[in-house]
Amino acid sequence: MDSHDERMAKRAAERKALEAELDREEAERKAAASDPSAVVVRGREGSAMRSAVFLIGLVALAVILIGSSITLIRLAGRDYTDATRTGRAAVDACNQHGPITNRGFGSWYRCSATITWDDGAASRLTVDAVFTPSDIGTEVRVGDLGQYRTSKQLAREDTPPRPWLTWIGFLVGFLGALPGLLAVLIIRKPLRRQRR
Structure with missing residues (x-):
């Protein structure tokens, strides 16, 4: 059996070894914290x-x-004075589109109308963002601005153009x-x- 002094010396040596191990781990943690690559890894967390x-x-x-x-x-309107011909439109029906479409934000109407041109010709058209349901039953003076892609471009006489808005x-x-x-x-x- 070991004497009391030997057991105490053995325990003190174990304690010193444990303290040395803890000191070494603490030094490794401090070195890793001051290592720039460890900081970058920590900075990348959540970056995705x-x-x-x-x-x-x-x-x-x-x-x-x-x-x-x-x-x-769209809200800027078109200039009636640029029209190649003018006429009167009688709006038949309107369908509302919106609030988010390829014509921007807000509601606008696609309306079908019969247009009697001043030269005597008549045509039936469906146009976007020119007429509203309040125009049904009334005659609206319009001007023909020509064709754009597949649709006829019209300008209203009672709507002034706003080029600054364009x-x-x-x-x-x-x-x-x-x-x-x-x-x-x-x-x-x-x-x-x-x-x-």
């Missing part, structure tokens, strides 16, 4: 989520600005293209990395 939220915010901002641009340009719409559209371009560049980078 932040990047996704930032990208979604950029896309939403681009959509809102471009939609606002289209709305402003220019503001173009400016807002340009501002909306910037976050859209930035979003495309951000998405493109990881896609290029995956191709390699």
Whole structure:
């Protein structure tokens, strides 16, 4: 059997070894905390989520600005004095569209109308964002601005054009293209990395 002094010396040696082990672990933790690569790893935690939220915010901002641009340009109206011919429109029916469409934000109407031109010709047209249901049963003076893609462009005599609103719409559209371009560049980078 060990003497009392030997047991005490043995316990003191075990305690010193345990303290040395704890001191070594503490020194490793401090060294890892001051290591720049450990800080970078800690800084990257949650960065994918932040990047996704930032990208979604950029896309939403681009959509809102471009939609606002289209709305402003639609609300600017067309110039009646630019018409190649004029006539009277009798609106038959209207369908409401909106609040968010390819014509921007807000409600607008697609109406069918019979137009009797001043030269005696008559035509039946369905046009977007020119007439409203309040025009049903009344005659509206309109001007023919020609064809754009597949639809006839009309201007109302009682609606003055607002070219300044068109220019503001173009400016807002340009501002909306910037976050859209930035979003495309951000998405493109990881896609290029995956191709390699």
